[in-house]
Amino acid sequence: MGSDHHWQAPGGAPAQPPAPDASGTPPTAPQSFPPPSYGMAPPVGPPQLGWTPPPKPGLLPLRPLGFGTLLWAPFRVLRRNAAATFGTGLVVQLVSVVATLAVMVPFMVFVFSRIDGASAADADAIASGAVGGFILLMLVPLAIALVASAFLQGVMVVEVASGTLGDRLGFGALWKRAAKRIWPLLGWTAMLAGALLAVVLAFVLVIVFAAITGPAALVVAILVTLLAGLGIAALAAWLGTKLSLVPSVIVLESAGIGTAIRRSWRLTGGFFWRTFGTLVLVGAILYLASQVVVQPVSLIGTILAAVIDPTGSGAAVPITVVTMVVTLILSLLIGAITAVVQAALVAVIYIDLRMRTEALDLDLVRYVEQRDAGLPVADPYGAPAPSGLA
Incomplete structure (x- = not known):
């Protein structure tokens, strides 16, 4: 019991304490290490990179667009650069309205003054001449509207293309770039207007000729015109x-x-x-939104006029005038928004289809990288090589 016992490893000699060195200083105790872990070894080599979304330097992501992005992108065009885009749309609407009023109002004042001072026999002749003059004068605001519409299309195409690359152009810069291509745009718009006018004139001539022939021919002509109109509408939707x-x-x-x-x-x-559905859906959204805004104002004005002046004595004329002015202003504002969004939608669809069919997204990414690096760049929207047209 009194003897010292040292621990002995199994199957080995008793453990001896370490002997002091030559200086008499005992050596330090052996260090202990943590037990090894038997889990998975850490990865060796460069870190694995996960998926990163395509860059979005501006308005659109540089990849083929999903339907939701495609649907709401034109509304973001209006919000992103409202001063230039909405301002252009408002100018276009004002020019069209002012041109129409400047031509029609003096003409109608002249016609009514002639009719009031004319005899009963001359009144019919004056009225017939007024109809012909009215049709001819309508060509003036129509031509102005065509020019304004073509210019707006050019402006919105430039805005969407530059906005996709992260650029934000001002009012004057957009107009300057769009003006460079105004003549081909006018030519294309005039071709559309001419085709529409030719179809309408053909239908009118058929009905007039049938009316001269007899009542039965007139009924047949009207039915044929209605059926042909449905076919023309379907063809126009496809071609459009x-x-x-x-x-x-x-x-x-x-x-x-x-x-x-x-x-x-x-x-x-x-x-x-996909293209047809997007155009129709955005058009329906804009139409419903405009009706929600304009119709309540018109309805409230009509109800107030009926309540204040139920007998029609003229006491509600100021309310009617105010209602008409407010409705006209709202129509101008909503018309500007509608024109901008619809023109921007076409440009967004164009870029999306080129990314899907011609890999335009890769050209845009390369352009952004080289531009940010200070390297010389070429226009990424230029016409592709002949192989890309197939």
């Missing part, structure tokens, strides 16, 4: 969708009208229903 990208091609690719027609036809190939 296939050729909807012509303004974008004219502006961004500096193409002529014929080349732009062929390009638009190819780009929409295989994407007709």
Whole structure:
């Protein structure tokens, strides 16, 4: 019991304490290490990079767009650069309205003054001449509206294209760039207006000829015109969708009208229903929004006029005038928004289809990288090589 016992490892000699060194200083105790872990070894090599979304330097992500992005992108165009875009749309609406009023109001004042001072026999002749003069004078505001519409399309195409690259152009810069392609845009818009006018005149001539022939022929002509009108409407919807990208091609690719027609036809190939559905859906949204804003004002004004002056003595004339003025102002504002959004939508669809069919997104990414690095860059929206047209 009194003897010292040292621990002995199993199957080995008793453990001896370490002997002092030559100086007499005992050595330090052996260090202990943590037990080894038997988990997975850490990865060796460079870290693995996860998926990163495509860059979005501006308005649109540089990738083919999903339907939601495609649907709401034109509204973001209006919000992103409201001063330039909404201002342009408002100027276009004002020019069209002022041009129409400047032509029609003096003409109608002249006609009514002539009718009031004319005899009963001359009144019919004056009225007939007024109808012909009215039709001719309508060509003036129509031509002005065509010019304004073509210019607005050019402005919105430039805004969407530059905004996608992260640029924010001012009012004057947008107008300057769009003005460079105004003549081809006018030519294309005039072609559309001429085709529409030809169809309308053909229907009118058929009805007039049938009316001269007899009542039975008139009934048949009206029925045929209605059925033909449905067919023409379907054809117009198809052609309008296939050729909807012509303004974008004219502006961004500096193409002529014929080349732009062929390009638009190819780009929409295989994407007709997507393009048609987007155009119709955005148009329906804009129409419903405009009705929600304008109709309550008109309805409230009508109800107030009926309550204040139920007998129609004229006491509610100020309310009627105020209602008409407010409705006109709201119509101008909503018309400007509608025109801007619809023109921007066409440009967004154009960029999306080029990213899907011609890998435009890769060209845009390369352009942004080289521009940010201070390298010389070329226009990424230029017409692609012939192989990209197939």
